[in-house]
Amino acid sequence: MVACTGSGCRRGGAELPRQTPDSLFLGRQEELSRMTSRLEAAARGAPQVVLVDGPAGIGKTSLARRFLADAAAECCVAKASGEELEMELAYGLVAQLAPQLPDVPEGLREPALGTPGGAAARDPIAVGALLLDALGQAQSRAPVVVLIDDVHWADTPSLHALTFALRRLRRDRLLAVLLTRDAHDPRLPHGLHRILHDETTMKLTLEGLALPDIVALQAALGPSALPRWAIARLREHTHGNPLHTKALLQQAPADVLSGHAVLPAPRRYERLVSARLARCGAAARDLVKAASVLGVTCSLHQAAQVGEVPDPLGALTEAMTYDLLEEAPADAVPRLAFPHPLLRAAVYRGLRPAERSRLHHRAAACSEDRYGALQHRVHAAVAPDGELTDELIRFAAEQAEKGAWAAAAASAIAAAGLSPEAGLRERWLVRAVEYRLLAGDVSQAAELEQTVRDMAPDAEQQYVLGHLALTTGRLEEARRRLAACWESCDADTGAETLRKAAEQMAWLCLIQGDAPNIVKWARLGLDLPRGSRSSFLPDSLAIGLAISGRYEEGIRSLAHLPLSGPRQTPGQLDGLLARGMLQLWNGQLPEARRDLREAFAAHRGGGLPYAALVALGFLTDTEYRSGLWDEAVAHGTQAVSLAEDTDQISILAVVHAFTAFPLAGRGDYEDAEAHARAAMQHARTLADVNDGAFAATALALVHTARGDDERTVAELSPFLSEEIAHRSGLEEVGIVAWRPLLSEALTRLGRTDEALDVLIPYESGATARRRWLEQATAARCRGLLEEAYGHREAADQAFRNGLRLCAQGTTCWEEALLHLSYGTFLRRTGKRRKAVAELEAAHTNFLRLRATPYLERCTRELAACGRVTARPGGVRHAGLTAQELTVARLARRGMSNREIARELVLSIKTIEYHLGNAYAKLGISSRMGLIAKLDEEG
Template sequence: MRQTSEAPFLGRHEELARMGTWLDRAADGEPRIVVVDGTAGIGKTSLIRRFLAGRARDCRMLTASGEELERDLAYGLITQLMGHLPGAAGAVLPEAADGAASGPAVQDPVSVGAVFLDALGRFQDRKPVVLVIDDIHWADTPSLHALTFVLRRLRVDRVLTVLATRDSADPRLPQGLHRLVQDETTLRLTLEGLGVPELMALNAALGPASLPRRTMVRLRDHTLGNPLHVKALLQQFPADVLGGRAVLPAPRRYERIIAERLTACAPGTRRLVQAASVLGMSSPLHLAAEVGAVAEPLTALTGAMTCELLEEGPIGTPPQVAFPHPLLRAAVYRGLEPAERSHLHRVAAGLTVDPWIALQHRVHAAARPDGQLADDLAEFASQQSAKGAWSAAASASMAAARLAAEPGRQARWLLQGVEYLLLAGDVSQAAELERTVRGLAPDAEQHYVLGHLALTTGRLDEARRELATCWDTCDATTGPETLRKAAEQMAWLCLIQGDAPRIIHWAERGLALPPGERSSFLRDSLAIGLALSGDYEQGMRSLAHLPDTGPRDTPQQLDGLLARGMLRLWNGQLHEARKDLKEAFDAHRRGGLPYAALVALGFLTDAAYRAGQWDEAIAHGTHAVSLAEDTDQISILAVVHAVTAYLLAGRGDFRAAEAHAESAAEHARVLSDVNDSAFAATARALVHAARGEHENVIEQLSPFLRPEIVHRYGIEEPGLVAWRPLLCEALARTGRTEEAQAVLAPYERRAAERNRPLEQAAAARCRGLLEEARGHAEAAGQAFRDGLRHCAQGDGCWEEALLHLAYGTFLRRSGRRRSAAAELEAAHRTFRRLRATPYLERCDRELTACGHVTVRPRTTWHPVLTAQELTVARLAVQGMTNQQIARELVLSVKTIEYHLSNSYSKLGISSRMGLIDKLARDA
């Protein structure tokens, strides 16, 4: 056997050059992603190391790797990355070492991602950052979601992200990450095997024998040019074996090659390497020595390094050991005799302080089904679920199912694990298990899980069948928890479809059962169902148990809070609605229901839009879209895209608004749901209305007048979605007054019956436009004044500005220019503050027609600042530091600095004092 030596890096010149180009762009403030994929041993890690070696002086490095045995360790990958950030790891993730049993496991990916984003922003202050993640296909799911969250928010950061994986289409990767991989700004490098010239150079470097070209061709064909396999064969076999006529050893015998190399080591070295393989790709030297009973760990490590079996980790305390390649570690691990492997895992379990990692070692040590261990795993899963640590709960339940001796327990814990995956937002992994779930003996629990999965993935008809079957097939053995959760999902399904009577029916059935331990959507569903059926007061009375303020640490303090915020929104209590919805989002995100958190954020966006807090609304809307896409929450995507489009249409950002409206329409088509279609159509109509394209508004919204829709769905409830006032306005402005009257009358009646001031104000504005179109000047004027009176009953709002514009326009056309100017100037102030460009321009034209020259002062900022620049500038004026602004908007500090710099340049100022002066003058 040849002596081992350091092999040179061979080939891959084009790949290195392309990676270098991508790094140069990142260094100039254009964050980029490189994905390197290929089969195991093909050279992904070597390529990345070579690339980093050439750039080490010019960049700062952050490296981490996925670990097969640590895929269930929540935030294990993020914890690795944070360990490279000076002063960050201990400060922001103080409980990371405790794994799933403590802090990070309970945190959601958004919170963890925000912390990492903040630290990453500070890390790039002097040099660009190269963020490298090897074997991302083995990373834990919470880390993948947090990483996706971070990568989507890098705007002008000097960050190059390099991801290595065996398959970039791996279904375990979140859909949001798949979209990033497919983005045009991502460089994808799929590595093939080395060619014969490179393999001949490898042979020459290893020495001493120089093999002929025909032998290297044979090796190339045999291994497909896999450099790791070729190197192993060259080191293991003499030239006559490799060049003879005998069949070459199969590449899969790489394990045997490593085993023979390991056998040649001293006993202490061998035990150290074997123990390290049980602990993972890297581990503390002292822990590996204890597990392997190695008396002289440094001597053993030296021997392992000589044989290229281990590497010394970064210099630090305590010393670390690491395997050069995952395949090498896997070969050592698989080469252990089963009894020895089990023994080492048992020893490791006894030495590990983290409860979850200790349980995992016990799982790997188990030689047969183990009822006690399965019970311990199930208990751990229960503890984690109680804290909202759904990912850790899912992993523990799945392990319990594998180890349970009784088929009934296997099925129960598997089903529980799939539900936890759905609650964790890990929809893709749950979907992969659907066939397994269908193979179980049918019972109520199975039908519930299949229904929950179908609902989460947007298959509404299938979800209804499965959830109904859950109730129909329940018997004395069916626990009330299963039925309560089935009722909860059925109520949610009915809510998506706006079927108020069925929402109430299922919510009441679920609430009639004994209460559960986790948060539930049943109280929310009941209140929303009552409100959609017209009984707003009864809906609010059903929420009387809620305290006015937090904390929201128990189901009793949380359940129903989202509904209260929504009902207050529909009732025009915008300040109270925003408060409730923000609390509901925060509380559900900490450990409640993921889909409830997103619903809260979506309607919080709508509330801020109606309240005229558009910077806040845009921040919420983009956040909601990102979260829903990153966690595959299909059922809420139409709504969050639609309400985000509302804002962008108002700002005149028509291209972005249309993109969101089209996305909303596409998701509504997937769900085949009228309510979502109404949100999407309203978003499209608002784009046309802002452009003054009234015929297009009519085309978008007229289909909702069909009797089968009008008499069945919740879109008729005033305050939910504003399609009727939009349609009525468009009909009035195009002279179709009889049609406008038919659209307006039921809306006026319902708004008055519900006593909803803002809806009455919108109805009054539409009445004014209609009467003006009919030539009834007195009735029109009275309607506009009634609308403003309704607005005065609450906080300032967007509807009030629209009323001032409509009334001012009416007065100007009636020849009352002085009165008109007063109304138009009130509208103008709001439009300028909100940067509602289409409406501002319309208002300017009306003021000019009144004889008022609307010369905007040179200090005006809204025509030149982007939405993001304006949001950042306003927060800066409030006295927030760059870091505080970054945390508030969940962006990097670098991005905040970039936006402020652009704002200074555009406004001709050089400091925050100048910014305060500019914004104060225009307020």
């Protein structure tokens, strides 16, 4: 398979009739058939991903073009390609896709997605959500095919946004075709790697042309047939690579190919393109050259300005005649594009240095945004430029203040490359590594690690290497590097560097459960002048104090925070996450939900990416404890997905664990255990004691819901070890609920004395802290224990104390458990009438939460009381899933499908699918029925 891209093909110096791409497409029928089958599946509402990989010139692009021309001819097609020259241009790939999609959201219509006022100032999740919305709208008309060529050269923010969108396709009519030289390229984000290597992704690894295909290719290119043995030798020489094979057939005389001398190497592709360009008139040549400076796609007007072309339409027509340019989809003004990124690169690299620099200078002058102008000036530079370096440094600093880390990193790297001062070069290369880490581009940051290591050691270098080591799980190296930052500081070391080093050291101590040193490093950092960006130091201090048992002091440390928003400055935001966490641990559930929601939104809007995900994780825990399980499942799933999509590895354990909590309560054992075990694996990777406790608690909740007390005990008993129990705040009540779970399991196993030993420290802590929710949990465990001992009056008193505490607090999951435990106790003591009242209260809550294991136990207890509780046909909304119920509730509020899709960050087709299922299960046919049905069933 190969396609001729020239206006005419030559062999042996003779001009040949122009061949169409179709006439030269050879082989690959099996690949086309398999791709077509995937497109048919996508058209039925099962989204598909196809990966095509192979070396340069093997025919990936030609295969994709033939597929689009044949099987996908009736589809909505959006094409984009990575480009080596634009790898640092934030959202360059998304900017190519957007104009090709109908009804593009306003946020993707900006002149340049990489501008400071555009998407560069947003995180990839926001851009991914907009892209998802656009794809959802497009498929309402026809199946959508998204083709991304040269994925390995795409800018990382676009890849994160694309990954975000692809992971949220459920019932969508969409096929994504991704072309790359190496599917294992370490530069690709981890989230995209997971998609590329998922078992549902179809992988096509292209190999060289077969001998019959080369015979057909040679016949198509020239009248003189080569001997079969010569074609076999040519195939061996080129390994069947279509690009190299075609180049030799075009350029080498027949007697050379059929002779016995060593075959020549193919001339560079640039020479073939140069020959075509030379056949164009001056205006067309100028337009093509200007376009090559502006990118794979650009507006016709801008290319004409840069190339000083008086008749751009005429020049474009001539360039299209020679297959050098083609018209690109446009909303309004005409746009042009190169048929292939390789063609654009050939033209660009064929420019004389002076000509290339001059065109970039013109492009900078014509650019409508500061970011684009700076990039063109960088490409135009021919020597170190102090003035331009200073502008890039200012721009990088501005972007960093906004939290636009990808744009900051690109500018920092450019500044390093253009600086006339060696010291300045090193300093901004080091900053670029930090910015890449904050942007979630861990693999790209790691690419520069050796370069940074080779620099003369100083405080900032040690800080960045420590930050990178911590992010990648090398904790001991991180500790050594961050400590060296402090030890090597001198009069020239900026206070901001030391603050950030202290921030990372406090985070490291938090991971390792070293509460005294969390407080120590947080205070060391806070004693330094405040920096310009958000900092985790106030949060670290409050959390460190809280898990050390100094809760009130921790709350006082956050007195600077206003009660509510806006959260537009670090002073209004820093510490908000910690306040939400401390309120959660203190049982102030509504207040915790408010602060954690605000912290998530504010950190997503320009704060610290990892802090945003921690906030979403603890919001999940808050909603689980509050008995808001639909919200907990939705937010937990979202937190896991966002952490994976942005490579925030250090957050994954805790968000996986919290997501398992409500799933375990609902009896979704397979999903719950998968999340819990993923949490355990991540905790082990980081040697994180805190995350290990959350993961073990998640597994214990699964075992408890299953009624497997032996496994609950086995999971939690290690925390009785003196070495573990007094680390990381595991004994601070309200943080990790391992003691009540373990005490309850031991009681059920008849190991009452052990259960009592486990319970007493928890009871004492809950009482000392006056935490109503923990006191209520302790009272339930005490009631179960006293019942096991045969102390009926003490058990009755304990259960009633727990319910009294719940009545004084807010709605919570613990109250339902208390009603069940107390009702079971009353039934066993012969007080059936009282038992029924308690059990029915529990039954109502279990129905509302869809807590199937507990609902079944409650039903059995009611039956033992002589009360048969038949589950109504519409129980818990007829078995709606969490997503179906969430979608139905939002629809009930009057939100459109598009508004719901944006709220839940899902595609419109997925919303339609969930809503359709909800209608069927509820026995209704339209939104009108949702109002009565959802009200009727709770």
